[in-house]
Amino acid sequence: MNVVDVLIVGAGPAGASAAVWARRAGLDVLLVDRAAAGRDKCCGDGLTALALRELESLGLQPEQMGSWQHVAAACVRTPQGRVMRLPLPAGRGQFAAVCRRAELDAGLIDLAAAEDADVRLGVAFDGFEDTGAQTSTASVRLSDGDVVRARFVVAADGVYSAVRKALGIGPHRYRGDWHAFRGYLRASGAAAHDMWVWFEPDLLPGYAWSFPLGDGRVNVGFGVPRDHRRYEAGVGTGTLAGREIAAVWAGLTERRHIESVLGSHEPDGPTRAWPIPARLGELTLAQGRTLLCGDAAAAADPLTGEGIGQALQMGRMAATAIARGGPPHSVTARYVREAQAEFVLDHRLARGLSRVLARERLAELSLRAVDWSAWTRRQFARWMFEDYPRAAVATPRRWHRGMAAARGAYDPASRPVAVTTTSSPS
Numbered sequence: 288m289n290v291v292d293v294l295i296v297g298a299g300p301a302g303a304s305a306a307v308w309a310r311r312a313g314l315d316v317l318l319v320d321r322a323a324a325g326r327d328k329c330c331g332d333g334l335t336a337l338a339l340r341e342l343e344s345l346g347l348q349p350e351q352m353g354s355w356q357h358v359a360a361a362c363v364r365t366p367q368g369r370v371m372r373l374p375l376p377a378g379r380g381q382f383a384a385v386c387r388r389a390e391l392d393a394g395l396i397d398l399a400a401a402e403d404a405d406v407r408l409g410v411a412f413d414g415f416e417d418t419g420a421q422t423s424t425a426s427v428r429l430s431d432g433d434v435v436r437a438r439f440v441v442a443a444d445g446v447y448s449a450v451r452k453a454l455g456i457g458p459h460r461y462r463g464d465w466h467a468f469r470g471y472l473r474a475s476g477a478a479a480h481d482m483w484v485w486f487e488p489d490l491l492p493g494y495a496w497s498f499p500l501g502d503g504r505v506n507v508g509f510g511v512p513r514d515h516r517r518y519e520a521g522v523g524t525g526t527l528a529g530r531e532i533a534a535v536w537a538g539l540t541e542r543r544h545i546e547s548v549l550g551s552h553e554p555d556g557p558t559r560a561w562p563i564p565a566r567l568g569e570l571t572l573a574q575g576r577t578l579l580c581g582d583a584a585a586a587a588d589p590l591t592g593e594g595i596g597q598a599l600q601m602g603r604m605a606a607t608a609i610a611r612g613g614p615p616h617s618v619t620a621r622y623v624r625e626a627q628a629e630f631v632l633d634h635r636l637a638r639g640l641s642r643v644l645a646r647e648r649l650a651e652l653s654l655r656a657v658d659w660s661a662w663t664r665r666q667f668a669r670w671m672f673e674d675y676p677r678a679a680v681a682t683p684r685r686w687h688r689g690m691a692a693a694r695g696a697y698d699p700a701s702r703p704v705a706v707t708t709t710s711s712p713s
Contacts, residue, residue, distance in 0.1 A: 308606035337597070386500075425575070467508060479550070601626060
């Protein structure tokens, strides 16, 4: 029987981050994922400043990612057709980038393996024999027949988390709070090298996007929030019903203003849809010896659906909480306290702003206000790409000197970014 300090279920950004930081703290780590090597996780492929700083601290090198594209600005179209270019700070590192998830995830798994984590792909969580409530370790069955005893379990296994279900702590029939759809294309127009976001009237408070991946390849898609009252009543699948979502995708690239940006284009891979969980603060983040991270904790941003930065950060926070030691209840309480302090207020603000964007007139007025001056455009771009927390103004504890002029990630003019938690110690 294998005995480890930490068993991590799910080798995406949250799980790989937890594995790297746990190993750096000297803990024995087993990282498993039911998918085999080379899996293609459905994603918009965008990386915010939060995600980039976390990736830099992990040691991921952009030059080793063939699809990595540094983004200097985003082009945004309002519901009524006004187009504005939102620049990110120049000459201070990277504040936004695009990288295929298949490539990013593979790079993160390689980092975990390089830290001597025991990585097993194609091996799934099969259930608890003992959650460890009354014993010194949790006992977990894996699909390869192995039974692992772990002092702690990190559940980073996505929106449909098997670990969360086994613990009985997830909401019934939970299928995420956003629904997203994406396809890869080859494009000849401006989209081949520029990032575009379209706030389409029929998608509000969602949006459509085109993110460049180099060599004329682009990730094109859209996301819409689900209407849980309709869904739970069995009326529909969300803000748009399943058939409506398929119809939107079928005509999305034929909309004149989108087609003009894409230019001549053709498919470059299959189209896929996926759920995005954005309910952090409502879901249980830990129980017994188990800590939940990333999509398993419904940690995606309720305004944009972005979740990579949050997943990377939560993985690091879970590993740090375990490494600091103490009895299980102390470790999990520390993790929950710090995660809630870091994310919950931001998510409440984002959810409120999403309700504003749901109304076309308010969305138009809000976005036109962003276009007031070069300063407002630049600051909104930094806020949109998570250069600082959503609710930074309301959380003075997170203020620090130089925050307004912070450098991005991978800045040759500065030393590697030191990532530290901003929550109060236990």
